[in-house]
Amino acid sequence: MKESVLIAGVGKRFAAIQALQEVTLSVGEGELFGFIGADGAGKTTLFRILATLLLPDEGRAEVLGLDVVRSYRDIRKRIGYMPGKFSLYPDLSVAENLRFFASVFGTTVEKNYELIRDIYSQLEPFKTRRAGKLSGGMKQKLALSCALVHRPEVLFLDEPTTGVDAVSRKEFWQMLGRLREQGMTILVSTPYMDEAVLCDRIAFMQEGRMLALDTPTGITTLFRKPLFAIRARETWRLLCALRASPHAASVYAFGSALHYTDNRPAVRVDELLAALQAEGFTDVSVSVIQPGIEDTFIALMEEKQGSAHV
Amino acid sequence: MSEPVIHTDKLTKRFGDFVAVDALSLTISGGEIFGFLGANGAGKTTAIRMLTGLLAPTSGKATVAGFDLYTGAEGVKRNIGYMSQRFSLYDDLTVRENIRFFAGIYGLTNQAIKEKSRQLLESLKLVDVADTRLASLPLGWKQKLAFSVAILHEPKIVFLDEPTGGVDPVTRRRFWDMIYEASERGLTIFVTTHYMDEAEYCDRLCIMGDGKVAALDRPEAMKRQFGVESMNEVFLQLARPKKTE
Ligand SMILES: Nc1ncnc2c1ncn2[C@@H]1O[C@H](COP(=O)(O)OP(=O)(O)OP(=O)(O)O)[C@@H](O)[C@H]1O
Ligand SMILES: [Mg+2]
Numbered sequence: 001m002k003e004s005v006l007i008a009g010v011g012k013r014f015a016a017i018q019a020l021q022e023v024t025l026s027v028g029e030g031e032l033f034g035f036i037g038a039d040g041a042g043k044t045t046l047f048r049i050l051a052t053l054l055l056p057d058e059g060r061a062e063v064l065g066l067d068v069v070r071s072y073r074d075i076r077k078r079i080g081y082m083p084g085k086f087s088l089y090p091d092l093s094v095a096e097n098l099r100f101f102a103s104v105f106g107t108t109v110e111k112n113y114e115l116i117r118d119i120y121s122q123l124e125p126f127k128t129r130r131a132g133k134l135s136g137g138m139k140q141k142l143a144l145s146c147a148l149v150h151r152p153e154v155l156f157l158d159e160p161t162t163g164v165d166a167v168s169r170k171e172f173w174q175m176l177g178r179l180r181e182q183g184m185t186i187l188v189s190t191p192y193m194d195e196a197v198l199c200d201r202i203a204f205m206q207e208g209r210m211l212a213l214d215t216p217t218g219i220t221t222l223f224r225k226p227l228f229a230i231r232a233r234e235t236w237r238l239l240c241a242l243r244a245s246p247h248a249a250s251v252y253a254f255g256s257a258l259h260y261t262d263n264r265p266a267v268r269v270d271e272l273l274a275a276l277q278a279e280g281f282t283d284v285s286v287s288v289i290q291p292g293i294e295d296t297f298i299a300l301m302e303e304k305q306g307s308a309h310v
Numbered sequence: 311m312s313e314p315v316i317h318t319d320k321l322t323k324r325f326g327d328f329v330a331v332d333a334l335s336l337t338i339s340g341g342e343i344f345g346f347l348g349a350n351g352a353g354k355t356t357a358i359r360m361l362t363g364l365l366a367p368t369s370g371k372a373t374v375a376g377f378d379l380y381t382g383a384e385g386v387k388r389n390i391g392y393m394s395q396r397f398s399l400y401d402d403l404t405v406r407e408n409i410r411f412f413a414g415i416y417g418l419t420n421q422a423i424k425e426k427s428r429q430l431l432e433s434l435k436l437v438d439v440a441d442t443r444l445a446s447l448p449l450g451w452k453q454k455l456a457f458s459v460a461i462l463h464e465p466k467i468v469f470l471d472e473p474t475g476g477v478d479p480v481t482r483r484r485f486w487d488m489i490y491e492a493s494e495r496g497l498t499i500f501v502t503t504h505y506m507d508e509a510e511y512c513d514r515l516c517i518m519g520d521g522k523v524a525a526l527d528r529p530e531a532m533k534r535q536f537g538v539e540s541m542n543e544v545f546l547q548l549a550r551p552k553k554t555e
Contacts (some may be wrong), residue, residue, distance in 0.1 A: 017446075037447035038478040084476070126351075135326075136472070137350025137504070162476035165349040165504050166542060167549045191478050192505075235511070236490050252483055255507040255540055256529070294479050301480050 001031040004154050004185035005050060009059030012045050012208075019045040021208040024058070027187060032180045034199030035189040036297060041205035043189040044084055047158045050187070051081040063154055077105065080152035082143055084159045090132030094123050097131050098145055105150030116145040118175045122168065136163040144172070155179070157188040161195065173198050193294035204297070206304050216293055219240040223291035223299050225249065225261045228272060241279055252298055259295055267281075314373075315340050315467050315498045316361065321370035323356050330356040330498040332521035333370065338514075340466070343489065343499045345512030345529075349549040352518040354502045358469050361500070362392050375466045388417075391460035391468035399456050405436050408444060409459060416463040430458055450481045457488050461497065466491070470501040474508065486511055506542035515541075517548050524548050 005027040012020040020042045027033045035043045048054040049061055052072035061068045063075045087099050098120070102109050113120075119141050126134065131142060140163050147155065161169045173195060176186055188199070196202050197216045204212040204219065212219060232238045239258055242251045249263040264271070269286045276284045291299075311462045316338040323331040331353040338344050348354050359365035361374055363386045372378075376461045377385035392398075409430055413423040431437045434454055444452055453473070461468050470489075474482035486508065493499055501512070509515055510529050517525040517532075525532060525548055 007370055036478075038481065122350075135351045135355060136475075139348070163350075163472060163504065165352075165549060166506050166545045167349060169504075170546065191476050191482075193479060229325050253486065253507075253511065255510040298483075301478070 003027065003062075004029045004031070004064060005033075005187065006052050007046070007050075007059070008061070010046070010056045011058035012042075012049065012054070012056055016035045018208050020049075020056075021150035023208075023210050024059075025203060025210065025213055028186060029185055030180055030183045032176060032186045032188070032198070034202040034207060035187070036191075036193070036196050036202055036293075037189075038301060040207070042208040043205055044158055045208075046205075047081070047083075047156050047187070047189065051079060051156050053081075053307050068253055074093075078153045080150065080155045080205040082146040082147040082155075082157045082160050084162070086139055086143055088131045088139060088143055090148070091130060093128050093130055094134070095127040097142060098149060101146040102149045107150050108279055109149060112151050113280050115151055115179070116148050118171055118211050119168075137165055137168065140164050141168065152184070154185045155187070157186065159189050159191065161190060161192060169195070174241045193292065193297055195221055196297075202293075204300055206301070211300060211304070219293055220291050220296050223296040226267075227291045227295060228260045228262070228269070228286055229254070229257045229289045230259045230272070230276070230284065230286050232276070232281045234281075238276075238281060238284070241276070241281070244273050245275075250299070250302065252295075254294070259289070262265065312434070313340065314338060316344075316372070316374050316500070318361070318372040318473070319370055320527070321357070321360060321372050322368050323353070323360060323365065324368045329521050330365075331360065333519075334523065336516065336523070336526075337497060338500065340498055341493060341496050343493050343501065343511065343513045345509050345515040346500060346502045346518070347509055347515055347545065347549075348518030348524075349428075352549075353521040354518060355471055357518075358392075358471050358500070358502070362390055362469055365388055365521065389466045391465040392458055392471075393460040393468065393473055394471045398451060399444055399459065402443060404441050404443055404527070405431070405447070405455060406440045409456065409462070412459045413462055418463060426462055430462070434458060450484055451479065451484050453481065454488065457485070457492075461492065465497075467498040467500060470499065472502050472504065474503060474521060506545055509541040509545070517545065519549060548554075 001024045007023055007025050010020055010023045023046060035042055049056050050063055050066060052068050052075050055069060064078055066075050068075060098109055123141055125139060125186060131139060144160055180186060190196060201215055202219060203210050212222060239251060239253060242248050242260055247262050247264055249261040252259050269288060273286045314337045316336060318334050318336045320333040320335055321331060322333055334357055346499050360367045363383050374386045376387035379386060408426060409427045410423055413426055431440050439447060474485055489499055512529060514528055516523055529541055536544050536547055538544055
């Protein structure tokens with residue numbers, strides 16, 4: 001496969017903070033590539049380097065075969081970048097913002113309307129409203145439309161769906177899927193693990209390093225313990241009870257269930273069940289489940305920071 | 311349940327011709343964790359801004375913490391805490407300066423501020439970093455601090471507008487631990503979120519659609535009503551009804 005993005009040994013330091021350290025990876029043409037990791041893991045710094053807004057201290061990076069330091073002008077014309085923080089003009093209307101971004105790249109909204117229709121159509125009833133008066137999620141949708149309106153070859157999206165509602169997130173990812181089919185390369189960071197699953201490959205970042213790089217299924221194989229889903233009506237009381245148990249290795253809420261790992265090597269469902277029933281949880285249920293990306297993410301983070309500030 | 315801490319009757323906000331919040335009627339009891347959901351632009355933030363006294367309603371009635379929104383604005387402000395999307399601290403102030411600044415805003419006396427600061431730094435285990443600028447602290451610590459500062463003046467209700475937006479899976483769960491602990495102590499929580507797993511942690515949910523209440527119930531009851539397993543599925547069905555696509 002042809003490579004759209006190449007990152008080789010990239011490092012970046014800000015005063016006392018090593019924001020990126022020896023990051024090496026490449027993203028193929030037409031790939032949908034995800035970045036996950038806690039706040040400060042280095043995702044935004046990496047995106048800014050690739051978008052030619054920040055120079056790397058070490059290593060090199062190429063976008064579409066062009067060096068990010070030497071050929072930044074050519075790169076900028078061919079990529080779309082949506083920063084985590086808004087890049088809109090609050091005093092311009094919705095339509096004016098979009099028209100402005102199109103004209104900067106020498107194109108028109110009409111020409112590429114197909115590309116942004118799914119997202120932009122939700123804002124069209126509010127076309128004349130100033131961007132500053134949109135709700136948080138509506139601003140996010142407009143910023144995304146603006147990053148797409150010149151039909152970039154590579155798209156960098158830094159947490160594009162933060163603040164976006166669940167229905168729109170779903171539509172948004174369907175749209176990313178269609179853009180990929182048309183050959184666009186997409187790099188996206190997200191705090192939503194249900195989105196990470198939809199990527200071809202994902203990189204897990206922590207403290208400036210890339211700790212894992214794999215397909216979503218591959219990533220979940222890093223979770224090695226047996227995992228249990230435990231449910232009872234009183235979820236919070238159950239959570240406290242399990243946390244207080246000397247056998248608990250980890251307990252996390254997952255919607256209406258708790259995901260639990262035990263520190264005994266071969267604990268059985270019926271043992272766990274009996275222990276909880278003895279504690280007065282008469283309606284409790286326990287089952288063995290397959291770990292998902294969110295479980296793996298949590299486990300990787302715990303592994304790295306120990307129980308320092310739990 | 312105890313007496314209502316929030317009661318609204320046809321509370322409405324218009325911006326010109328546009329109705330952002332349309333005759334909202336709600337009753338929320340003391341100690342409840344009340345989840346306020348809805349699609350982008352449904353009117354959640356606008357409703358919160360009215361209930362916190364930041365924005366004047368166009369019409370309708372409301373009492374918050376026992377005070378009338380129109381005639382008891384001062385009483386409302388003294389009895390509520392507010393934390394907006396992500397959080398509302400100053401990154402370039404130190405931990406101690408942030409506490410002092412916000413305590414000042416809430417009208418605490420110098421003596422009380424000193425005492426509160428000491429207590430807070432100890433209980434959050436932030437004594438060692440008290441004079442560190444916030445920018446260099448981990449997100450989880452900042453969130454803890456932001457929440458604690460929002461309830462420093464011991465309000466009856468705290469409004470949390472997308473407190474976990476963009477927050478990683480571990481840190482947002484720690485945030486919910488704090489919400490639960492505060493609720494156990496009797497604080498009423500009014501929270502918005504776009505994470506549907508978090509919707510499941512609420513005692514009761516209101517799903518807004520175009521400024522109106524589309525559903526109002528306990529999460530289990532909503533799931534049962536729609537015959538689905540998760541709030542995500544409920545939301546997908548409810549949040550944007552009758553839309554073309
Ligand atoms: N000052 C204003 N002037 C005009 N319209 C406004 C103003 N403030 C808010 N609106 C509009 O009111 C509607 C509701 O906005 P609000 O911020 O309450 O939504 P929300 O439910 O919080 O959405 P989100 O989930 O995206 O945060 C939106 O259409 C918004 O553009
Ligand atoms: Mg809002």
